[in-house]
Amino acid sequence: MDYSSSDEDLSIDDFSDLEGEQASSIPHSSHAPDPTSSELDGNSHYQEPYPGMEFASDSAARTFYNAYAQKLGFGIRVARSRTERRKGVEVLVMKRFVCLKEGHHKKKAAAPAPAPAPAASESASKKKRKRLSMRDGCPALMEVVRRGPDKWVVNKLVLDHTHVVVSPDRVRELQQLRLSSKYIQKQNLLNEMRMKVFGKDGDARILLDYFKRMQLKNKGFFYAIQVDSTNSVTNAVWIDAKHRVWYTYFGDAVTFDTTCIQNDNMPPLACFSGANQHGELVVFGYALVLDKTELGFRWIFDTWLTGMGKRHPISITTDQWRSLANAIVAAFPQTYHRFCRWRIFSRCKNKLSDLYFKFPTLHEEIKRCVNEPDNVEIFEVCWKSLVDKYDLSENDWLGFLYGIRNKWVPAYLTTSFFAELSTFKRPESIKQLCRGHCNASKVSLMNFIIKFDELMESRCEKEAQSESTVMHPEPVLKTDMIMEKQAASVYTKESFEIFQSELVESLHHYTVKSQDGPYCKYSVERVGETTHTRYQHTVFFSPPEKKAWCNCNKFSLSGILCRHVLAVFFLTGVILLPEHYITKRWTRMARMGPDLELQDPEQESCCENSVSMRYDDLVRDAMRCVEKGASSPVCYKIAKEVIRNALREIARYEENFARCRPGESGKV
Structure with a gap:
């Protein structure tokens, strides 16, 4: 498996200074000279690489070759790397470092030119300006291969260059040239993504036509398209009316799912999602992401918030990109932001492949160290024990992750709600849902969107059909406690199982009162x-209020009471779960009731003076009525009658208004 170094190093390079933390320097191999040693200090003395030269890691090899290149006066990059699957783990086995001038610029195959139209304008016949490339086929390279857990050997080596190397004082200029080249590559990548999404002509009319069709079918459909200075599409956001309804009930914790964007076989589609009362994925809107810069993401977030009536979530979870993190801070100043730890665990398989190969149980130990501790003190002890056990104090990647631990480790995130029933179960993603349902590599963007919508509709249909059986479940009780029976009658099956686990665990805890007082x-x-x-x-x-606080903060994080508070309840004679500890979003009544409390009084007053705001507000309420009315034949008849009565009342008012003011009958 080959992949570019830019993809591999994206996370640590982009986030090395996040939260004021710097990733520690890569330890040098004992076999290779230290680039800061006297051997490389003088202009006339430096050590050349040689075949068979050994390094402790691929990072040490890169550090050495980079220092060697700077002394000689040329730049380097990683051209290729290869992994192999060993003992069930993807292990990095080869890396090739080359001169920046290696290779040649790839020319696109010229398409057959169409016959010029008689009235073709002069501007249309102009040729595109050729862009300069800094590559000229230089063969200089150093390739290292793995020969053991801590042994990398120079396998291929070419020292000669086909160009004149620059003087050491011009290395900075060379790096600046590379940055300029990266900008050009970025623009080319943006154009390639447009071609991938919209076809070789880059025609976005298909997407626009889809949006218009959806809006004709449903007046509550919202969309917006961002274009650049050339009127080319860079990003798009769209929200269905049902997405707004789901957001009304479950929009407290949002995930911005970018798993599709990072897969070359899938369209660059991101999804705003959350968890419903069963812990299953619900969609709050989509985004087509072609421009992955901070400004691009900022536009996406601002537009999505506009479509959701400016209602901010309590928390938001994203991947660990710098552009995303900066855009989140600007767009969601009051929302708690965390990085998806499951994406971090996946990235660890590449970053720590050497260690995973050497210590097969390390991956699971890291996951347990992160997921199990319910407070900071336990995590710190566990992390230190793990680092000491495997001598990982000098590991760059783990040092970096530890530096941003307050952004992804659950023990540091207990003051905000993330709608996470379990820290051990990975939440659903678009990529997982589509696996086996839509072959993303063989369908266009529009077909992919349609198929995914159909998949979500099918899930909603099954949920609605099972609602009658869910209303009266018969869960298996494990105790004879009244509180367990109470919880079984109000919680959904999934949330009850979590509560039941905490309840049973509380019986194995010893509780001692250590201080009297109001609390x-x-x-x-x-x-x-x-x-x-x-x-x-x-x-x-507090016995009078029946309110409790535990330093594990599980209730704040998940909305389910912890075993420690339940143990105190039993000791103090609290036999029923207090209502303020029954989180509605985890109950069977999550989508029941008129939800009038969700109406913002300030927004209601604004609606009196704005036609568009009144329209949007009524659409939201109407969609709630539609969703509930479609759940069963009885609810359908009730909703139908209510809507007809409302229309009759409005028609009666308009008729009376017209009679009172015949000269202004056109104004309502």
């Missing part, structure tokens, strides 16, 4: 715990 203090500890996760949790409890 009594309790110490809670698991009986017989001997592992590294042993920890004494602290719970503060």
